[in-house]
Amino acid sequence: MKARLIKDIANSFVSIAKGMWVTVTHWSVLRPSVTELYPEDLPDLPENYRGLPTLPVDPDTGRSGCIACGACARICPEHIITVEMDKSDPKDKKPAKFEINISRCMWCGLCMEVCPTKCLLPGRTFELACYDRDAMVYDLEKLMELGGELPKPESVDAKNKKTEE
Numbered sequence: 410m411k412a413r414l415i416k417d418i419a420n421s422f423v424s425i426a427k428g429m430w431v432t433v434t435h436w437s438v439l440r441p442s443v444t445e446l447y448p449e450d451l452p453d454l455p456e457n458y459r460g461l462p463t464l465p466v467d468p469d470t471g472r473s474g475c476i477a478c479g480a481c482a483r484i485c486p487e488h489i490i491t492v493e494m495d496k497s498d499p500k501d502k503k504p505a506k507f508e509i510n511i512s513r514c515m516w517c518g519l520c521m522e523v524c525p526t527k528c529l530l531p532g533r534t535f536e537l538a539c540y541d542r543d544a545m546v547y548d549l550e551k552l553m554e555l556g557g558e559l560p561k562p563e564s565v566d567a568k569n570k571k572t573e574e
């Protein structure tokens with residue numbers, strides 16, 4: 410009984426020494442820090458980061474390239490995209506309403522893949538937490554704001570290629 414107690418105490422000291430050794434080997438000014446001070450320092454997202462679908466704005470027209478065809482809404486497995494066409498001018502196809510309920514989005518990317526005008530692109534935002542479910546329904550304005558400026562076609566192709574790799 411006594412021998413076992415002594416053995417347990419000895420093991421405790423060995424465990425502490427092992428733990429301290431790991432701490433000391435990682436505690437060096439020469440080792441680069443792996444801790445990111447989020448949210449003060451935002452992480453560098455990889456080039457092919459695939460965020461939620463957004464509608465970037467074409468700087469030439471000030472609009473997104475959406476023609477309200479509804480292909481994204483039809484393919485979405487979660488049925489969370491609502492598209493309604495603006496019928497005021499038959500020659501100018503644009504959405505009167507475009508909404509995505511991102512609370513159920515599974516980031517599958519199918520909506521972006523089928524978009525004929527390639528206007529639905531993955532956003533680079535990840536701070537989507539909120540306290541209200543209704544705030545997770547993003548309308549056209551919000552999706553355009555999150556999308557930023559429409560990248561040049563060649564950079565979109567390069568991005569898609571990288572995502573496929």
Ligand code: SF4
Pocket residue numbers: 462484485486487488489490509513514515516517518519520521
């Ligand atoms: S990424 Fe997938 S789940 Fe999300 S909106 Fe697009 S199709 Fe729907």
Ligand code: SF4
Pocket residue numbers: 474475476477478479480481482492520523524525526527528529
């Ligand atoms: S598939 Fe593209 S063009 Fe068609 S409604 Fe969706 S975002 Fe607009």
